[in-house]
Amino acid sequence: MQAITELFQTASAGECAEILDFWLNECSLDEAPDVYTVKLWQQLFQQRGSKFNRLVTLCQQWLIETDSL
Secondary structure, X not given: OHHXXXXXXXOOHHHHXXXXXXXXXXXXXXXXXXXXXXXXXXXXXXXXXXXXXXXXXXXXXXXXXXXXX
């Protein structure tokens, strides 16, 4: 996950959205990120500005859904 986190620091909003969608919605459960990692990504997207607001929201939704399982 470290490499993905590093990529999220520099990639475009569109590229980040595509990668985030895979990790939150498409990968298998044993490959899925943990809550700590998604919170880290959410903070990173918040720091990157308004182009990344949708990704912040996606992380938040995933965290809410994960908490309710």
